[in-house]
Amino acid sequence: MAAIGFVVALACLILQTSGVLAEIRSGSDFLSPELRRQQADETRNPGFFWVEQGRELFTRKPAGEGQACIGCHAQPQQSLRSAATRYPQIDAAAGRLLNLEGRIEQCRVERQGQPAFGYETPELLSLTAYLASLSRGLPMQVRTDGPAQPFYEAGKAFFERRQGQLNLSCQQCHDGLVGQKLRGDTISHGAGTGYPAYRLEWNDVGSLHRRLRACSLGVRATQFEAGGPEYLALELYLASRATGLPVETPAMRR
């Protein structure tokens, strides 16, 4: 029933697509004033539990020889302030595109000698939320030139390509129908600046890639692997669209 409602609602909206590109606005702009207030209030926003857990993990010494994150990144409030605004970014040594989750896993495996946490594990979500929270309020500023350019182009192509049984591109809704209602939701620009975010739908904090998997399911398209190349490239493109928007992690979303 929910699925049929979604398709009908979407079909009606698509008929009025205008395709005008406006200034990109944060996902928070599309929340109710009540939920926005709750997001800003540390006594109300459950996402701060994940931030707190991440802060704790950051200082905890792992088993074996490795040292805690804080052993290298002393005074993270200063040393890692604004770090999240530059992700995803190219890892110079490997020539790979890494998002914040990927960078944390890389540190954990290569420098701490620990097994990777795995995408969407509470530990990785917490550390990501903590590091992103150190950039709260600072503007996104990812690089899309040089070695990042092919990834940016791939992400842009993903955004613009029609996909799935509904034969829809991201762009058709998230540029063309922004501000319109899709069932209980208001269509946003698809800025990922609040993730990892506490989503009411999940009753939990989740990653941007988990959210993207829900988008793919929504248009009956292939759901790609969280942390895989498709969503990484898309994340870079979304981040570049959101240039100048403040990091809001841990945001609250419907």
Place this chain on the structure above:
Amino acid sequence: MSFNARITVPAQAKAGEIVEIRVLTRHPMDRGGQSDGKGGTVPRKILNRLTATYAGEPIFRFDMHTGVSANPFVSFTTRAVETGDIVFEWREDGGATYTRTARLTVT
């Protein structure tokens, strides 16, 4: 870390003043009933009670059923009577309990 709590009380209060206490709790509040993949169902596991004790007696009790959200918030009021700890105790299905305290300074 399936349980955690964020308790907010005023930094200080005058004797007799009515203060608001806000409690945000990290807990999945699992309603149960889902398949456990082995032919059975997952049992309910929620926090079913929160008790707050201050200056020698319980001042508030919150009985929770499945109609209370995951990661629940609750707020209530109490009259500041003396400097001391407000002790919060949660009871979870299955019998586990969790305790936290918050200091209220009364001037």
Place this chain on the structure above:
Amino acid sequence: MSSAISPRSARNDRGIHRRSLLAGTAAGLVATGLALPAFADTPPDLAGLVARVTEGAVPERARIRLEIPALAENGNSVDTRIVVDSPMTEADHVRWIHLIAEKNPFPDMARFHLGPRAGRAEVATTLRIAQSQKVVALASLSDGRFVMTDADIVVTLSACIDGG
């Protein structure tokens, strides 16, 4: 635009008809002296849920306010505040406040126990509301009486449900 979400609005329309029908039934019971004033505009099943909590006593529709959004963004977490007009003294205070959602799988949602030391009868929490329905707040007073109020809430579905 409203036609874009017609499957849902159609359901709501039926819901309203059903509710007015039930209200009519309740009114009929009043006429025959079977229902009591506070229940007159409450569907019978909800009245039964209330009566079970009050052990048959009839709550007065006064002194209690239920602040809950008319339209919930997501039923998983609905901000709710209840305020009872009470001096909160030894002689006259609220003993508890009980919340009922008639169409939840378990209609009894929560109960707040208060006492004179609360100073004010004012509590808030986040509720799970399974679907569009009527929510009741019911308070037990120290003199043995009950007060109640209710509010209609529309629960919308998030567009992108991923089952997570």
